Amino acid sequence: MDSVEVPEVVVLRLPLYVRALSQLMSESAEVVSSQQLGSLLQMTPAQIRKDLSYFGRFGKQGRGYNVRFLLNELQEILGLDREWRACLVGVGRLGRAIINYPGFHRDNFRIVAAFDGDQSQVGNKIGAFDVQPMSELSETVCDKKITIGIVAVPAQQAQNVINELVENNIKGILNYAPVAANVPMNIVIRNIDPVLSLQSMTFYLRHLT
Amino acid sequence: MDSVEVPEVVVLRLPLYVRALSQLMSESAEVVSSQQLGSLLQMTPAQIRKDLSYFGRFGKQGRGYNVRFLLNELQEILGLDREWRACLVGVGRLGRAIINYPGFHRDNFRIVAAFDGDQSQVGNKIGAFDVQPMSELSETVCDKKITIGIVAVPAQQAQNVINELVENNIKGILNYAPVAANVPMNIVIRNIDPVLSLQSMTFYLRHLT
DNA sequence: ATCTGTGAAATGATTCACAGCC
DNA sequence: GGCTGTGAATCATTTCACAGAT
Known part of the structure; x- marks a missing residue:
């Protein structure tokens, strides 16, 4: 319940469990043990049980976990039981690839607006929507209830773009730019x-050939 | 020296140092302290010093680290002082975006071949080269001295593709497919x-709105 | 017999704090 | 005065091992 004291490493692993459970669901498995889940994900059963224990008691002794139930619980814990809306900033090659990537949509992350600082990009159609100027960020974030910003601009511009996103009420940032960006503590990047x-x-490969 | 006992977390951070140092180089900085590097990367100075101490004594007390020297040392430690050749498997939308992504090339990672299991893709031109059938993997990996495989196929096919890569002498895999793939211990994924x-x-954002 | 949930133990990572050097 | 390199201390994470439930 009290999310403040759940270690971040644990949170980072929950999506792996969600994914494995989804797969098990699609295979019509009804029950799974920490053992099985562990071998699917190459983790120890103890770690899985311990991770889950931060959030509740989801299993049955002697049996294991009900796949559908555990999946539902984890999705709720992660906030995946609703749609999340994101905007993209930067519609160069990378940005276009991101917009067209079907993986986000499949998991209920919707890109609902695209921005670019470059005037020559503004107004172009990308997929379903027009590229907007950064000046419209504030209004669009508000209107379209956007909480997540996806940054696909060159490294040099990334920090500025991220600052603008944060100033305009974006709470989470998925940053594709190769920079160690600075964000306020209450923002997730x-x-x-x-x-x-x-x-x-390559550290591990360097002594080959 | 003895890479076996360097914690993996440390290895994962070294590229961050390389990047920060490259930036400092481009700004003509000659010397940097762990303090400055830390504030650039949002890490504690102690952590940086400790990390570096696994590999040697690169700094000067009272002064800090010579930027160019430390950068060179780290690049050598990571094996970045040479070109790495990779092949791409899967030339769908994602694969094409990866081929066209200039970031790899800039850092001396060269994609030198593209494969696809789908006959209808084979023979198509992608950038500079033809899409090859998987049957040519073995020969091409050998001829072109490829050590890294980049996997951009659908989740369902990923494990098979990865197995094929491993069987054909690939030592490192960059996997874009959403699966927890299994690889032998001597392969880096x-x-x-x-x-x-x-x-x-979204775990951290779920209580918004 | 099997498997969870969990304190306790063991292991691993980070930070402290300071001697030693510039 | 300023900074590194590093043992020691602290803090975090993983694993063990077993009581308790089915």
């Missing part, structure tokens, strides 16, 4: 940075 | 999954 992933990977 | 990021974000 997540960075997507494949180059960083590769650069830590 | 990194997952890029923006939906997971959003789903853990």
Whole structure:
């Protein structure tokens, strides 16, 4: 219940459980043990049980967890039982790819507006909607009940864009720009940075060939 | 030196240091303290010093770290002092976006081949090269000295594709498919999954509106 | 017999705090 | 005065191991 004392690492793992449970649902599994879930996700059963125990007692001793029930509970805990609306900032190649990526939509994250600081992009049609100028951010965020901003601008502009988003009432930021952006403590930011992933990977590969 | 006992969290942070140092270089900074680096990256100076101490003594007491020198050392530690070649598997929308993403190339990661299991994609031109059938994987990996595989296929096919990559001598995998893939212990895998990021974000946002 | 939920123990990561050097 | 490098202390996370439920 008291989300303040749930370790962040635990929260980061909950979506993995949601995904595994969704898969089990689609396979018509009715019950799953922490053991099975663990081997599906390559984690120890103890960790799964401990993680879940932060939020309640969802299992039955001797049996395991009801798949549908646990999935529902976790979705509610994560706030996934509703639609989330996001705006995209930056409609270059990356931004366009993000808009067209069907994965967000499938999981109830809807991109409902697109902005760009570049005048030459403004007014262009991208998918279903027009690219808007940043000056319309405030109004659109309010009108369309947007809570999440997706940042797909060049590194140099990212911090400014993020500042603008925060000033205009955006609460969560998914940042694709390769920068360690600064945000106020009450804002949640997540960075997507494949180059960083590769650069830590090569540490382990460097002695090959 | 002995990379086995460097904690993985530390390795994951090194690329952040590399990036910050690159930026400092471009601003012609010559020296930087753990303090300054920390405020740039929002980390404690102690953590930075401790992280670096796993690999050597790079700083000068009373002064700090020479930017160029530290950058070079870290790049060498991470194996970034050479080019890494990767192949892409899956040339759908996501795959095409990945090929066109200039960020990899800028940091010396080169995508040098593209594959797709779908016959109708094979032979199409994507950027500079032809889409190849999976049957040519083995030969191409060998000929072009590819060590990294980038997976951009639908979730359902991902594990199979990853298995094929591993069987064909790929040592590192950057996986964009939303699955918890299984790989042998000697293979390094990194997952890029923006939906997971959003789903853990909403935990903190769920009580808004 | 099987599996959860959970305190306690063990392990791991971060931060402190200071000696030593510039 | 300022800063690094690092043991020691603190704090966080994972794993163990078992009582209790089915």
